[in-house]
Amino acid sequence: MRWWPYLVASEIRKILAFRSDFWITFLGQALIQILIARALWQTIFESTAKQVMKGFTLESMTLYYVIVPLGSRMLTGENMGFLSREIYEGTFTRYLIYPISFFHYKTITYLTYSAFYGLQLGLIFILYQAFHGGISFQVILNLLNGIFFFMMASFVYANLSMLIELLSIWADNIWSLMVMVRFLVFFLGGAYVPLDFFPGIMNQILQFTPFPYVVGLPVMVTMGLTSMKDQIIGCGVLLLWAIIFGILSRFIWKKGQYQYAGVGI
Amino acid sequence: MIRVRNLKKTFTSHIKEPGLVGSLKSLVKRKKITKEALKSINLDISQGEIVGLIGANGAGKTTLVKILAGIVHPSEGDVSILGFTPWERDNHYRRQMSLIMGQKSQVWWDLPALDSFLLLKEIYQIKDQPYKKNLEFLADTLMIKEQLKTQVRKLSLGERMKIELMAALLHEPRVIFMDEPTIGLDISAQKAVREFMKNYQREFKPITILTSHYMEDIKELCHRIVIIKEGSFVFDGPLTQIQRMVGDEKCVKVTTKDTSFTFNVPRSELSSTTAEIFKSNEVLDLNIHDPSIEDIIESIMKHGIKTT
Numbered sequence: 001m002r003w004w005p006y007l008v009a010s011e012i013r014k015i016l017a018f019r020s021d022f023w024i025t026f027l028g029q030a031l032i033q034i035l036i037a038r039a040l041w042q043t044i045f046e047s048t049a050k051q052v053m054k055g056f057t058l059e060s061m062t063l064y065y066v067i068v069p070l071g072s073r074m075l076t077g078e079n080m081g082f083l084s085r086e087i088y089e090g091t092f093t094r095y096l097i098y099p100i101s102f103f104h105y106k107t108i109t110y111l112t113y114s115a116f117y118g119l120q121l122g123l124i125f126i127l128y129q130a131f132h133g134g135i136s137f138q139v140i141l142n143l144l145n146g147i148f149f150f151m152m153a154s155f156v157y158a159n160l161s162m163l164i165e166l167l168s169i170w171a172d173n174i175w176s177l178m179v180m181v182r183f184l185v186f187f188l189g190g191a192y193v194p195l196d197f198f199p200g201i202m203n204q205i206l207q208f209t210p211f212p213y214v215v216g217l218p219v220m221v222t223m224g225l226t227s228m229k230d231q232i233i234g235c236g237v238l239l240l241w242a243i244i245f246g247i248l249s250r251f252i253w254k255k256g257q258y259q260y261a262g263v264g265i
Numbered sequence: 266m267i268r269v270r271n272l273k274k275t276f277t278s279h280i281k282e283p284g285l286v287g288s289l290k291s292l293v294k295r296k297k298i299t300k301e302a303l304k305s306i307n308l309d310i311s312q313g314e315i316v317g318l319i320g321a322n323g324a325g326k327t328t329l330v331k332i333l334a335g336i337v338h339p340s341e342g343d344v345s346i347l348g349f350t351p352w353e354r355d356n357h358y359r360r361q362m363s364l365i366m367g368q369k370s371q372v373w374w375d376l377p378a379l380d381s382f383l384l385l386k387e388i389y390q391i392k393d394q395p396y397k398k399n400l401e402f403l404a405d406t407l408m409i410k411e412q413l414k415t416q417v418r419k420l421s422l423g424e425r426m427k428i429e430l431m432a433a434l435l436h437e438p439r440v441i442f443m444d445e446p447t448i449g450l451d452i453s454a455q456k457a458v459r460e461f462m463k464n465y466q467r468e469f470k471p472i473t474i475l476t477s478h479y480m481e482d483i484k485e486l487c488h489r490i491v492i493i494k495e496g497s498f499v500f501d502g503p504l505t506q507i508q509r510m511v512g513d514e515k516c517v518k519v520t521t522k523d524t525s526f527t528f529n530v531p532r533s534e535l536s537s538t539t540a541e542i543f544k545s546n547e548v549l550d551l552n553i554h555d556p557s558i559e560d561i562i563e564s565i566m567k568h569g570i571k572t573t
Contacts (some may be wrong), residue, residue: 003387003388006386007384010376010384017376093336094371096334097335097359097363098388099389100388260336262336262337
């Protein structure tokens with residue numbers, strides 16, 4: 001595994017090779033999503049004439065939507081569909097030729113992207129806090145803790161993505177399945193609407209799924225709104241789901257390698 | 266060395282009737298077809314040997330290479346390469362093997378070649394000294410030193426192929442599989458790649474299997490050729506044997522008012538055959554020459570001449 005720092009360095013060079021994409025994501029995408037969310041919730045707060053909704057003020061709700069788009073970007077790591085496209089086009093073959101584990105290679109690549117987007121999250125979060133509420137030691141600590149939780153969540157999502165994308169060995173095109181899973185994860189994870197707005201029974205059921213832990217929990221940790229106990233439980237649950245998805249994706253690959261035909265080469 | 270015994274590979278795929286109705290039907294029910302890509306292949310190759318694998322499109326060349334490189338699992342049979350079973354993908358085997366695909370890039374497109382090489386150095390665990398030596402040797406021989414710091418996707422096709430060759434050979438593989446290494450290259454780039462491979466083979470003596478549709482590649486690089494037709498070997502022997510096999514034949518090309526055709530005929534029957542042609546056709550042109558290697562191989566691929 002001496003090669004992984006070099007892989008991380010290569011992947012960072014790749015990200016930085018596309019300057020426009022870097023700035024569009026960094027400023028454009030995050031800024032637009034934050035402004036839309038702010039405008040939407042401002043209207044909702046004004047129309048209901050409430051100061052607090054499910055524990056959120058307009059300010060904390062805005063902060064929630066500052067964190068969500070960048071955290072989501074961390075979660076999805078490497079571009080969605082990259083692995084299935086490699087399988088479809090035959091470039092996947094390189095991982096079978098190189099004397100390294102395909103799973104290690106892909107996971108490291110994925111987490112490199114996540115960590116990089118984590119830097120973006122950190123910068124924008126600090127910028128936002130500088131103008132709203134101020135920066136304190138506790139705020140920085142919450143941010144670092146939140147990034148750690150997003151990295152854990154990215155690890156879970158990386159294993160889930162691999163599990164789904166490996167299905168393209170059989171199905172060729174699994175784009176709609178990926179979009180569906182992504183929507184489910186984000187919706188049921190609280191990326192579109194905070195989980196506190198979900199009905200009580202639904203929230204209870206969701207605790208048995210990985211969804212609240214991959215989006216909602218890291219966002220709340222970043223905002224400093226979770227207890228240590230919840231964080232420890234969250235860590236354990238994320239690890240458990242990472243193991244489950246990891247085992248399943250390896251099982252799929254074990255079956256799939258007999259089916260893989262290296263089409264396209 | 267490479268030892269292949271009774272290797273078989275069957276692929277299952279789906280077919281769809283043409284047109285909209287066919288597409289709609291395939292949503293509910295698809296017709297499955299099975300194709301035998303390889304039928305009981307046997308092959309032995311010694312260290313230092315370079316073998317040309319020739320066959321028409323779909324004959325099974327690439328399938329064989331994919332199995333030997335460990336990308337695809339066979340349906341039946343045994344393969345041992347340097348004592349390893351390729352599809353078990355033992356890292357010790359993968360560190361001694363290389364696959365060069367003319368139609369697929371294996372280096373990272375968005376990075377300069379040197380960055381890719383650094384990563385490959387670590388992946389293949391190449392020590393500093395041999396890495397530097399090989400990098401210099403390959404860059405000098407392929408005359409690509411100037412382009413190593415340019416993003417790979419910005420290079421020309423010929424330059425990219427040279428980068429692919431460098432990436433594949435940095436770790437001094439003992440087994441090399443080359444699938445159409447000169448495809449799409451201009452004449453001078455083809456010549457450069459062939460010249461380089463000749464030197465490399467002389468210097469490092471790897472086992473090399475080369476598949477190519479360019480007969481120049483085969484003639485220049487391979488002493489031994491294997492012709493594959495519909496999943497079976499129809500010829501396995503020295504290139505010179507092919508020339509001897511038909512040494513007694515002449516190639517006749519006839520152009521008439523309506524058509525033109527080419528065929529081989531034994532030297533002893535040449536005069537009677539040409540007389541017959543003149544009698545029954547309105548001949549515009551008649552050309553008689555010794556069959557070229559290309560003609561012979563094409564004939565073997567079409568008619569499957571069985572040899573020992």
